[in-house]
Amino acid sequence: MYKDTIELTKELTNIPSPTGDTKKIIAFISNLLNKSGYKPCINNKGSLIITVPGTNQEKQRFITAHIDTLGAMVRAIKPDGRLKLDLIGGFNFNAIEGEYCTIHTQENKDYTGTILMHQTSVHVYKDAGTAKRDQQNMEVRIDEKVSSKEETEKLGIQVGDFISFDPRTIITSSGFIKSRHLDDKVSAAILINFLINLKKTGETLPYTTHFFFSNNEEIGYGGNSNIDSQVVEYVAVDMGAMGDDQQTDEYTVSICVKDASGPYHLGLRNHFVSLCKEKNIPYQLDIYPYYGSDASAAMRAGADVKHGLIGAGIESSHAYERTHKDSIESTEQLVKEYLFSSLS
Structure with missing residues (x-):
């Protein structure tokens, strides 16, 4: 084997x-x-x-x-440099909230990020817990110094780039495997x-x-x-x-x-x-x-x-x-x- x-x-x-x-x-x-x-x-x-x-x-x-x-694509680059998602496969946005991800560019460069609600901070957004988990509200926070659409584009990220989710695979001593x-x-x-x-x-x-x-x-x-x-x-x-x-x-x-x-x-x-x-x-x-x-x-x-x-x-x-x-x-x-x- x-x-x-x-x-x-x-x-x-x-x-x-x-x-x-x-x-x-x-x-x-x-x-x-x-x-x-x-x-x-x-x-x-x-x-x-x-x-x-x-x-x-x-x-x-x-x-x-x-x-x-399951996965996603870059649907759009937002004015603040974050990414709007388009889902691949049959799942709900709430299933990926807080997940780490990787953006795979067409130039074969990878960038890490996190999938979050735009209204994540409870110290700023009154509706952080109640806002709908959907394409409009959820976004990718890229782990790069970007704060505008132009800065994100300079990384080589563009509409149509694939996004994969961190599987977080763990095998437990009790015989379970948990993972995406x-x-x-x-x-x-x-x-x-x-x-x-x-x-x-x-x-x-x-x-x-x-x-x-x-x-x-x-x-x-x-x-x-x-x-x-x-x-x-x-x-x-x-x-x-x-x-x-x-x-x-x-x-x-x-x-x-x-x-x-x-x-x-x-x-x-x-x-x-x-x-x-x-x-x-x-x-x-x-x-x-x-x-x-x-x-x-x-x-x-x-x-x-x-x-x-x-x-x-x-x-x-x-x-x-x-x-x-x-x-x-x-x-x-x-x-x-x-x-x-x-x-x-």
């Missing part, structure tokens, strides 16, 4: 990769898998594909994890380690399988292309959403039965459940009401496949997230059992 999956997850979270600016992490994964003997392919959209020949090449599988994350962007770098780490271990063991998968690391999932079309006509099953490995009325937790693998796109394939879902029961893998079935995945994107694109969705349970999704090594290990185990199983 390259390293413990939880440690690999930490390494991945520390590589900035907001949707639209993912070349660095794709190159990292490509180099890592190349060293293990694979020949990664990059499609025109910038996603990474590894095809692993199996015993049966007539019927194939397709499995994805996405490496793009566990969605979906936990899953990416699981698939990477599976591939590395597969090379080490020399085992052959029962079916030719395409491993797809997508880079546009957070905006809805990450895994909707490059699906071979012989693919019969498509599985997205992505986070399990937690909250009221949810069964998903931080200690089991979550099997999604339905999200905002509709039900997932019943036969494939039942196959996951059978594997969990047979191999004593802790699991939960769940519905994610405001959620879409690479698999649902593939269905909207017209893919003629059975589609499924599994993943580690992630607490506080699209904010400062957390999961436990037990959930990661359960997901790893189900991924392995599934990829070595017969078709559903």
